[in-house]
Amino acid sequence: PLIMWHIERLARAGITELVINHAHLGGQIETALGDGSRFGVSIRYSPEHPAALETAGGIAHALHLLGSAPFAVVNGDIYCDYDFSLLAKHAGQLQAGNDAAHLVLVNNPPHHPEGDFGLQHERVTASAPKFTFSGIGIYRPALFSQLDRNSAAPLAPLLREQIAQGRVSGGLYGGCWVDVGTPQRLQELDNELRASQNTGHA
Numbered sequence: 001p002l003i004m005w006h007i008e009r010l011a012r013a014g015i016t017e018l019v020i021n022h023a024h025l026g027g028q029i030e031t032a033l034g035d036g037s038r039f040g041v042s043i044r045y046s047p048e049h050p051a052a053l054e055t056a057g058g059i060a061h062a063l064h065l066l067g068s069a070p071f072a073v074v075n076g077d078i079y080c081d082y083d084f085s086l087l088a089k090h091a092g093q094l095q096a097g098n099d100a101a102h103l104v105l106v107n108n109p110p111h112h113p114e115g116d117f118g119l120q121h122e123r124v125t126a127s128a129p130k131f132t133f134s135g136i137g138i139y140r141p142a143l144f145s146q147l148d149r150n151s152a153a154p155l156a157p158l159l160r161e162q163i164a165q166g167r168v169s170g171g172l173y174g175g176c177w178v179d180v181g182t183p184q185r186l187q188e189l190d191n192e193l194r195a196s197q198n199t200g201h202a
Contacts, residue, residue, distance in 0.1 A: 001032060002180060003076050007039045013084035015072070016041040019065045023052035055155035059139070060147035068141060070094040075135030079189055080177040082136060091138050093169070100162040102138040103170040105131035106177045116156075117163065117170070124163050124170040134177055 003020075010018065018041050022029050026047050036043030046062035053061055059073065072087040082104065090102045103124055108115045108131060115130030143162065147153050162168050180186050 002079060002186075003029070003033070004039075005079060006074055006076070007033070007036065007041060007043075009081075010074070010084050011040045013087070015084060015087065018043045019046055019062050020044075020076075021046040021048060021053075021058040021062050023048040051152070053150075053152045055153075056144060056147060056158055057149075057151055057153035059155075060144040060153065061149045063141055063144055063149065066141060070138050070140050072138050073136070077180050078135045078178060079180055079193075080134065080136070080173075081175050082134070082173055082177070087136075087138060090169075090171075094138055094140065098167060099169050100140050100143050100165075100167045101159060101169075103159070103168060104134045104136040105170055105172050106134045107172075107174065108132045109179055111181070112179070117159075119170050119172055122169055122171060123166065124159075124168040126160065126163055131172060132179075134173060135179075136173075 007018065010016075018036060020029065020033070020043055022045065026045070030045055033039075033043055044065050046058070046065060048058060048061060052058065055073075055075075059066075070091045072084075072091065074084075093099075094102055103117065105117060105119055105124070112132050116133045118125035118127040118130050120127070143158055159168060178185065178189050180189055
């Protein structure tokens with residue numbers, strides 16, 4: 001399962017306290033992963049009922065589980081070989097400074113050629129050329145504290161507001177990254193990973 005790749009890489013990077021939010025068929029996720037002990041991590045869950053709350057709404061709903069320090073968020077529907085050990089460094093920089101968020105950007109995939117945000121001197125901007133937000137970010141809890149924890153809310157408007165205030169840092173990641181947004185892309189990724197395991201390059 002895709003989520004296990006994330007969990008294993010997070011554990012290897014020393015990130016062992018995880019919160020997973022879920023909605024549709026979320027019970028299957030809890031059954032499959034349990035408390036995380038077999039992966040060397042501790043997992044707590046934040047169920048969203050009766051429907052998913054989108055990214056910002058889901059974070060707000062889980063805020064009571066995330067503590068008072070900056071935390072990392074990794075979208076469950078991506079695959080990447082990003083070095084998650086870098087997240088601790090960026091979280092520390094966020095804690096020591098005045099930024100509200102740090103975003104990992106990637107080159108635009110064919111299905112999203114217009115990108116999301118600009119990047120200049122490790123600062124995320126609204127100007128072109130634009131790159132695609134990878135779904136990997138670090139955030140201060142205060143960014144979500146004013147949201148209704150039971151209402152759906154997208155992340156992009158919150159980020160654009162902070163970008164306009166110059167409070168978002170970022171970096172461009174050029175390694176493997178796949179937005180697994182369709183069954184076709186999931187099958188293509190599965191075929192690729194199975195082939196790499198068979199040749200010893202996983």
